[in-house]
Amino acid sequence: xxxxxxxxxxxxxxxxxxxxxxxxxxxxxxxxxxxxxxxxxxxxxxxxxxxxxxxxxxxxxxxxxxxxxxxxxxxxxxxxxxxxxxxxxxxxxxxxxxxxxxxxxxxxxxxxxxxxxxxxxxxxxxxxxxxxxxxxxxxxxxxxxxxxxxxxxxxxxxxxxxxxxxxxxxxxxxxxxxxxxxxxxxxxxxxxxxxxxxxxxxxxxxxxxxxxxxxxxxxxxxxxxxxxxxxxxxxxxxxxxxxxxxxxxxxxxxxxxxxxxxxxxxxxxxxxxxxxxxxxxxxxxxxxxxxxxxxxxxxxxxxxxxxxxxxxxxxxxxxxxxxxxxx
Amino acid sequence: xxxxxxxxxxxxxxxxxxxxxxxxxxxxxxxxxxxxxxxxxxxxxxxxxxxxxxxxxxxxxxxxxxxxxxxxxxxxxxxxxxxxxxxxxxxxxxxxxxxxxxxxxxxxxxxxxxxxxxxxxxxxxxxxxxxxxxxxxxxxxxxxxxxxxxxxxxxxxxxxxxxxxxxxxxxxxxxxxxxxxxxxxxxxxxxxxxxxxxxxxxxxxxxxxxxxxxxxxxxxxxxxxxxxxxxxxxxxxxxxxxxxxxxxxxxxxxxxxxxxxxxxxxxxxxxxxxxxxxxxxxxxxxxxxxxxxxxxxxxxxxxxxxxxxxxxxxxxxxxxxxxxx
Numbered sequence: 001x002x003x004x005x006x007x008x009x010x011x012x013x014x015x016x017x018x019x020x021x022x023x024x025x026x027x028x029x030x031x032x033x034x035x036x037x038x039x040x041x042x043x044x045x046x047x048x049x050x051x052x053x054x055x056x057x058x059x060x061x062x063x064x065x066x067x068x069x070x071x072x073x074x075x076x077x078x079x080x081x082x083x084x085x086x087x088x089x090x091x092x093x094x095x096x097x098x099x100x101x102x103x104x105x106x107x108x109x110x111x112x113x114x115x116x117x118x119x120x121x122x123x124x125x126x127x128x129x130x131x132x133x134x135x136x137x138x139x140x141x142x143x144x145x146x147x148x149x150x151x152x153x154x155x156x157x158x159x160x161x162x163x164x165x166x167x168x169x170x171x172x173x174x175x176x177x178x179x180x181x182x183x184x185x186x187x188x189x190x191x192x193x194x195x196x197x198x199x200x201x202x203x204x205x206x207x208x209x210x211x212x213x214x215x216x217x218x219x220x221x222x223x224x225x226x227x228x229x230x231x232x233x234x235x236x237x238x239x240x241x242x243x244x245x246x247x248x249x250x251x252x253x254x255x256x257x258x259x260x261x262x263x264x265x266x267x268x269x270x271x272x273x274x275x276x277x278x279x280x281x282x283x284x285x286x287x288x289x290x291x292x293x294x295x296x297x298x299x300x301x302x303x304x305x306x307x308x309x310x311x312x313x314x315x316x317x318x319x320x321x322x323x324x325x326x327x
Numbered sequence: 328x329x330x331x332x333x334x335x336x337x338x339x340x341x342x343x344x345x346x347x348x349x350x351x352x353x354x355x356x357x358x359x360x361x362x363x364x365x366x367x368x369x370x371x372x373x374x375x376x377x378x379x380x381x382x383x384x385x386x387x388x389x390x391x392x393x394x395x396x397x398x399x400x401x402x403x404x405x406x407x408x409x410x411x412x413x414x415x416x417x418x419x420x421x422x423x424x425x426x427x428x429x430x431x432x433x434x435x436x437x438x439x440x441x442x443x444x445x446x447x448x449x450x451x452x453x454x455x456x457x458x459x460x461x462x463x464x465x466x467x468x469x470x471x472x473x474x475x476x477x478x479x480x481x482x483x484x485x486x487x488x489x490x491x492x493x494x495x496x497x498x499x500x501x502x503x504x505x506x507x508x509x510x511x512x513x514x515x516x517x518x519x520x521x522x523x524x525x526x527x528x529x530x531x532x533x534x535x536x537x538x539x540x541x542x543x544x545x546x547x548x549x550x551x552x553x554x555x556x557x558x559x560x561x562x563x564x565x566x567x568x569x570x571x572x573x574x575x576x577x578x579x580x581x582x583x584x585x586x587x588x589x590x591x592x593x594x595x596x597x598x599x600x601x602x603x604x605x606x607x608x609x610x611x612x613x614x615x616x617x618x619x620x621x622x623x624x625x626x627x628x629x630x631x632x633x634x635x636x637x638x639x640x641x642x643x644x645x646x647x648x649x650x651x652x
Contacts, residue, residue, distance in 0.1 A: 220589050221591075273520065275517075
């Protein structure tokens, strides 16, 4: 376990809303090794982004980490002061947000914003920081970086802006990069460019990546490990091969079946029927029970316990309990 | 005219330019060539997919076909009648649209029942009990139930809202529906539900779709034929299997190779064609072939002459100089 860069143990996060308490995360545990890429997949509202915001301590005011520990590089993040946390963000953990159109400030030039973050996080002065900014833009593949630094975000296309965001996240060479749906707002050909870039940088800088996405194709491409989330819990995790070739949880199986493959004919898709659960009144037992085709009585009554099938591959499903074999 | 019975829609040289003001103190106007000289036809009961990157004009093409934008040039022939210049109201009953964003396309102050009933009121199709019954019937048709009629859009999830949007389009019993990225705002597990439903509705009601999307694997799944657009031009059009097995245009090839495959082994073996740069501005598109600035095979002729959109093998159309020998 010493090689783990990040370890999340039994994390519970809740939000207080007017409609009641929302149990956004229930007992989430996973870890990431150095230089490893982990994909976190799940529907909207499954708790993917909340997990990352809990790690970064960026939850909205009504969000609370109730219990659990987050150990990053042998430091317990919940024990750090706000100031220490601020130093950690950007320096050691970089983050790319989903929407490149709104995560840059429209009234400052790209150069201004990049230099600001470099000066803040490193000991470089402004002119050195500027030099560094040029290098970074070059690294993420933006042509004529000197000229581009003087431009404003609206003069950049979506793909270019996302590159700027990546450059910014990489400016302090973080040990961990959290990418929250980094290519969702982009076109496929631009997505391909960004993915190649991320793979390349992971190799070069030996950086760990958490990739939050709903695109299973991306996960298959970049990640070594996959965490599948549903209704605020981890329903299955394992290596990419485990998840794609030997899925154990009915949700993972359903998810893999409902995407059309290129080599497939026009046969009917097999959707997962029903809707994701209401997180204010979550089901008492397994969160997936209402949509699961192999649900049993116990699934309604009790939450399944996460059990490992083999080292590193496990699922939270009653089907894997002793005594329910052959279902 | 025999083609009248085969093709429900024929689009000839459709062109849509938008003029943009260069600034407060400038008299110069420039034009965005959003859709430029696009021609295609859709047979009755068929689904034509239209793919391309954002800004390629696929949505504008879909909207112009319905004359939600007035075409700058070209002809739209619906069921044998030229509708380019006519009053559209009678045709709105036959041609409908499903919008991309289920969060923005439903009026938050109207109940779902009224949203679905509104097209019937406008076209005076049903009143009173009949109207109510039809609303209930439509809700059931799209997999919702009667009780939902009195609720407001915010009480529904994205997938359910998209069902409401589909019910609204079906309220006037159209023959032809433009589906503008109907599933791209939805979760993967919900997308398949909506796609299956669209296919069922097509079979039971004999609908014809123009299906606009950027998710190529979904488009392949639902469409009989697929057209690929780049910067306002249709660059390739073929049967969907043919297009995916033997893409002819370099852009289609790159587009297909860029799709991530949800299979780790296949994904590692696959060679990607990485296109350099971004899509050029449609205000000042490149001369000749518009793709030449990013095309790995571009030669001198590509900058000089615009390639003709022509048949390279039976019912496989492509606009590229590579096939001009």
